[in-house]
Amino acid sequence: MNIKKGDTVVVITGKDKGKSGKVLEVLIKQNRVIIDGVNIVSRHTKPKSAQEKGGIVKKPAPIDASNVMVMCSCGKATRVAHKIIDGKKVRVCKVCGMSLDKEHAKAVKKDAKKSAKAAKADEVAPKEKKASAKASEKKTSKATSTKKSTTAKTVKKTEE
Ligand SMILES: [Zn+2]
Numbered sequence: 772m773n774i775k776k777g778d779t780v781v782v783i784t785g786k787d788k789g790k791s792g793k794v795l796e797v798l799i800k801q802n803r804v805i806i807d808g809v810n811i812v813s814r815h816t817k818p819k820s821a822q823e824k825g826g827i828v829k830k831p832a833p834i835d836a837s838n839v840m841v842m843c844s845c846g847k848a849t850r851v852a853h854k855i856i857d858g859k860k861v862r863v864c865k866v867c868g869m870s871l872d873k874e875h876a877k878a879v880k881k882d883a884k885k886s887a888k889a890a891k892a893d894e895v896a897p898k899e900k901k902a903s904a905k906a907s908e909k910k911t912s913k914a915t916s917t918k919k920s921t922t923a924k925t926v927k928k929t930e931e
Pocket residue numbers: 843844845846847849864865866867868869
């Protein structure tokens with residue numbers, strides 16, 4: 772079960788399809804969740820004491836956890852991915868990559884920055900390769916210069 776107490780979830784199937792609410796309770800053994808405002812049932816109660824009134828009490832009943840999806844702060848219902856951050860398993864939104872566990876949201880952001888930097892490093896790498904390719908081109912340019920493109924021409928100019 773990827774749902775935790777306090778999560779905002781969306782019901783994806785059943786009579787409350789489309790409804791969303793906060794998870795009030797997670798029943799792990801039954802794989803069910805109780806969601807605020809979802810699957811409301813009426814309980815007819817008798818007055819048990821002078822203070823307690825009888826009547827109809829409406830309250831949310833548990834529904835199967837597989838009928839709901841976690842709502843991310845990015846505004847989309849998502850399936851849950853997992854990521855290890857600082858040795859802890861963190862639930863991550865599959866849509867935007869943000870942590871669904873608020874206490875780790877910052878850590879995930881940091882991680883995202885890191886991967887962005889890594890991506891930039893990847894962008895630099897091909898340039899270096901080009902440079903080394905040019906260098907090797909210089910050495911062989913005399914023999915094959917007539918067939919070369921503009922880059923070869925510039926090489927030739929610098930040689931003259
Ligand atoms: Zn998200």
